[in-house]
Amino acid sequence: IPKQRCAEIIANLKGDKNDPVHLPYLQIYLDLLYVDDFKRTYPNGAENDPAIPLMLGKHLPLEFKSDEIALLGNIDVVLARFLEQQSADTIKTLRATHPSVPDDFVSIILDLLLTPEGTRKPLFRLQDGGKYIQLKEVDSSLLFYSDSLISDTFNLLYDKRLLDITESKIELSHETLAKPIDLRRSGIKEIKTRIESVYLEWKKT
Numbered sequence: 001i002p003k004q005r006c007a008e009i010i011a012n013l014k015g016d017k018n019d020p021v022h023l024p025y026l027q028i029y030l031d032l033l034y035v036d037d038f039k040r041t042y043p044n045g046a047e048n049d050p051a052i053p054l055m056l057g058k059h060l061p062l063e064f065k066s067d068e069i070a071l072l073g074n075i076d077v078v079l080a081r082f083l084e085q086q087s088a089d090t091i092k093t094l095r096a097t098h099p100s101v102p103d104d105f106v107s108i109i110l111d112l113l114l115t116p117e118g119t120r121k122p123l124f125r126l127q128d129g130g131k132y133i134q135l136k137e138v139d140s141s142l143l144f145y146s147d148s149l150i151s152d153t154f155n156l157l158y159d160k161r162l163l164d165i166t167e168s169k170i171e172l173s174h175e176t177l178a179k180p181i182d183l184r185r186s187g188i189k190e191i192k193t194r195i196e197s198v199y200l201e202w203k204k205t
Helices: 003-014 023-041 066-072 075-094 105-111 147-159 175-204
Strands: 163-165 169-172
Touching (some): 003 075, 023 075, 075 175, 105 147, 105 175, 147 163, 169 175
């Protein structure tokens, strides 16, 4: 990647801040940049493009342009998109064994790992004395769902590196994930508030 493109990428990662670039940010950002650019460069797929000789064991060339980097957006946009993709993929996988899983179940799980202020909050799984706590006992919002669905969801999110899971606690794998989860949660709350407001106004008429 040319130095100028690197500078543009770093500027998107930092935004208006002067904080150092975190490695998880960089990994997610570069992955989405690569996927988008690959689709633009090889819209038919590399294996179906007659203009591309198959080069076993070699990477096909890509060029990251300034307008493509700008189009991808800053890190907040990228993280929100990453979270949506991972959530949708998790639900799709869960439906193979849990057909009735609700569309927002990943959001329900991730919301448990945030404070009201939108920062990372661990779920502690051990009481004093070392007694293991079932996940349904950790938060009552899980009482309506099967143990296998809850367990499978946490395991999938762990496999996708969204969560850290130990014997004693579960938490988001990085504080950077808290912001897009909180923004999505705030957006849903705002929509619900508007719907309730419209309904109340309708009842008055």
